[in-house]
Amino acid sequence: MPIHEKSLIRPENLRTHEKLTIDGVDVSGHWSTFIESRVITDYNEALEAEIAALPGGENIHRCWQCGSCTNSCTVNAIEPRFNPRYWIYLIRMGLESELLRDKDIIWQCVSCHKCTYACPRDVVPEGVMKATAHWLEMKGHTATSPSMHFDREFTEQVVARGRIEDVEVLRGFFKRTRQPLMQDWLVEIAWRIAKRLPVKWGLKSAFSLLRKPRTRGWAKARRAIEDYIHAQEEEHEKALHIGKPQSRPRAANENAPVSRPSAAE
Amino acid sequence: MSKPILIVGGGPAGLAAAHALGSIGQKTVLVEKADRLGGAPILTGYAKLVPSGQWAKDAIGGMVARVEANPAVTVRKSAIVKTFSGQPGAFTATLSDGAIIEASAAILTTGFTHFDSVNKPEWGFGTFPDVVTTSQVEQMISSGRGVRCPSDGRKPKRVAILLCVGSRDRQIGREWCSKICCTVSANMAMEIREELPDCHVYIYYMDIRTFGLYESDYYWKSQEEFKVKYIKARIAEVTSDGKQLIVKGEDTLVKRPITIPFDMVVHAIGMDPNVDNMTLSAVFGVDLHRHGYIARKDAYGAMGATSRTGVFVAGAAAGPETIDDSIAQAHAAAMSALAAGRNQILQAAE
Numbered sequence: 001m002p003i004h005e006k007s008l009i010r011p012e013n014l015r016t017h018e019k020l021t022i023d024g025v026d027v028s029g030h031w032s033t034f035i036e037s038r039v040i041t042d043y044n045e046a047l048e049a050e051i052a053a054l055p056g057g058e059n060i061h062r063c064w065q066c067g068s069c070t071n072s073c074t075v076n077a078i079e080p081r082f083n084p085r086y087w088i089y090l091i092r093m094g095l096e097s098e099l100l101r102d103k104d105i106i107w108q109c110v111s112c113h114k115c116t117y118a119c120p121r122d123v124v125p126e127g128v129m130k131a132t133a134h135w136l137e138m139k140g141h142t143a144t145s146p147s148m149h150f151d152r153e154f155t156e157q158v159v160a161r162g163r164i165e166d167v168e169v170l171r172g173f174f175k176r177t178r179q180p181l182m183q184d185w186l187v188e189i190a191w192r193i194a195k196r197l198p199v200k201w202g203l204k205s206a207f208s209l210l211r212k213p214r215t216r217g218w219a220k221a222r223r224a225i226e227d228y229i230h231a232q233e234e235e236h237e238k239a240l241h242i243g244k245p246q247s248r249p250r251a252a253n254e255n256a257p258v259s260r261p262s263a264a265e
Numbered sequence: 266m267s268k269p270i271l272i273v274g275g276g277p278a279g280l281a282a283a284h285a286l287g288s289i290g291q292k293t294v295l296v297e298k299a300d301r302l303g304g305a306p307i308l309t310g311y312a313k314l315v316p317s318g319q320w321a322k323d324a325i326g327g328m329v330a331r332v333e334a335n336p337a338v339t340v341r342k343s344a345i346v347k348t349f350s351g352q353p354g355a356f357t358a359t360l361s362d363g364a365i366i367e368a369s370a371a372i373l374t375t376g377f378t379h380f381d382s383v384n385k386p387e388w389g390f391g392t393f394p395d396v397v398t399t400s401q402v403e404q405m406i407s408s409g410r411g412v413r414c415p416s417d418g419r420k421p422k423r424v425a426i427l428l429c430v431g432s433r434d435r436q437i438g439r440e441w442c443s444k445i446c447c448t449v450s451a452n453m454a455m456e457i458r459e460e461l462p463d464c465h466v467y468i469y470y471m472d473i474r475t476f477g478l479y480e481s482d483y484y485w486k487s488q489e490e491f492k493v494k495y496i497k498a499r500i501a502e503v504t505s506d507g508k509q510l511i512v513k514g515e516d517t518l519v520k521r522p523i524t525i526p527f528d529m530v531v532h533a534i535g536m537d538p539n540v541d542n543m544t545l546s547a548v549f550g551v552d553l554h555r556h557g558y559i560a561r562k563d564a565y566g567a568m569g570a571t572s573r574t575g576v577f578v579a580g581a582a583a584g585p586e587t588i589d590d591s592i593a594q595a596h597a598a599a600m601s602a603l604a605a606g607r608n609q610i611l612q613a614a615e
Binding site: 041043045048061062063065089090092204 | 465467468473484485488489492494496497516518519520521522523524525526
């Protein structure tokens with residue numbers, strides 16, 4: 001059966017049936033092809049406010065759809081589906097189901113900020129992309145991205161001790177992302193380091209791994225930072241109407257306590 | 266200087282012309298069809314004006330009081346000009362109330378007529394009580410009653426403003442942009458959001474033409490401070506499910522049809538030529554623009570000149586116009602009329 005305006009029809013909205021009888025009439029074959037309606041029937045008026053409540057999304061309401069962001073976009077040049085202008089519109093009008101169709105592309109923003117400088121209304125589309133990726137993750141639409149895993153491992157160590165241990169960050173990142181420690185490239189690095197017999201570095205690393213040294217007088221700073229992070233998280237969850245019980249699902253191995261005060265202190 | 270200048274129409278332009286001429290002692294006769302002065306802002310009951318933010322009854326009311334107190338101005342209300350003859354310096358007009366006016370020149374400040382939304386039946390005006398015009402919302406605000414759904418008096422939760430109702434539409438013979446509706450609608454959207462903070466306001470547009478300084482003060486401000494939403498769509502029809510209004514159209518930016526419920530739909534109605542323009546054209550012997558407004562002779566000669574020497578035009582009589590520009594044009598036409606009355610016709614620059 002020829003379908004006009006086929007470009008407007010999404011394959012997933014086509015419904016065909018091998019055998020179908022409607023009101024006693026056999027409509028098997030061509031006559032059983034139906035297209036699900038693509039009519040927008042309502043706006044989700046909370047969506048824009050939710051994105052605007054996350055860091056980076058504050059200026060989304062300024063957008064007037066000129067397309068400067070998409071035209072200047074680094075990612076759009078190689079992935080035409082990456083369209084900040086379009087997503088900003090979907091968010092502003094509350095077309096959530098449309099937005100979720102692109103959930104696996106939105107996080108690909110490389111933060112080059114070309115859009116930031118192109119935008120005539122100072123929307124800061126890069127920030128909106130960040131906020132949107134954040135929103136998708138908080139709402140459970142996307143899994144925690146590898147970079148987010150890395151950031152968390154890094155941040156948690158800094159918050160806990162005022163410093164990081166390279167080896168520990170790497171280990172923690174692999175653990176969070178469920179990657180094996182024995183990766184060819186890592187083994188190669190370890191081997192090349194070992195060949196130089198860096199005794200002093202080795203001892204220092206081993207000491208750090210066991211003793212987990214802190215920046216001197218860190219406890220006070222740690223509490224202040226933890227309070228701030230906590231308040232921010234609570235604020236964001238509240239803005240997104242996420243209840244505490246089903247708070248952002250943390251990975252099982254995400255065990256480093258950011259917010260719990262340590263007994264050791 | 267002995268003969269007065271005839272001014273036809275007591276709206277912002279007519280009031281400005283009468284005041285300008287009166288302030289230098291030139292006698293004028295101001296003829297007004299209605300029983301009071303003020304024109305559309307007063308007769309229709311506009312709320313706050315763009316861009317001053319002053320209430321129409323204060324701003325235009327002040328102009329009325331100023332003219333009525335001016336001894337050089339003779340106001341003749343509830344009257345229209347029936348005949349007009351003669352030449353510059355010696356015109357004779359007879360009014361519907363029998364008065365005969367000897368005038369040295371005439372200025373037509375006859376204004377416009379609001380587009381009647383009944384002429385776009387697919388957008389539901391006249392069919393559903395909660396489909397209203399910008400004029401009606403102006404009245405809701407200026408009367409102090411507030412923005413309410415006419416059907417049951419409830420506060421609307423969601424309002425759609427449709428732009429270009431009676432403008433830029435060849436289907437109904439209106440090929441012009443009415444110039445002020447975008448700005449008026451942005452202003453109105455902010456007023457609605459101010460009165461009803463829980464009410465979401467959507468503006469359906471083809472283009473946004475908040476020209477000049479109105480860009481940041483109205484369009485940007487309505488988006489940035491009042492979170493008014495602009496959707497690029499020309500609405501196909503307004504229907505009802507019995508409870509709410511249903512707005513149908515295509516959201517052109519997502520290439521998707523829309524069928525969205527609203528509590529209230531506002532038509533941003535345009536400015537038609539005054540319904541009396543055919544009569545005015547015949548009485549005063551002035552040509553009309555092909556769209557029915559009073560035609561200007563040229564842009565660079567005597568300001569406000571029409572096809573008839575000694576007869577001038579200012580304001581929305583000559584095309585969709587803002588109040589501010591109508592006032593400015595009236596001052597320019599007053600200068601031209603004064604010169605014409607002394608037989609000193611300004612010529613176009615060579």
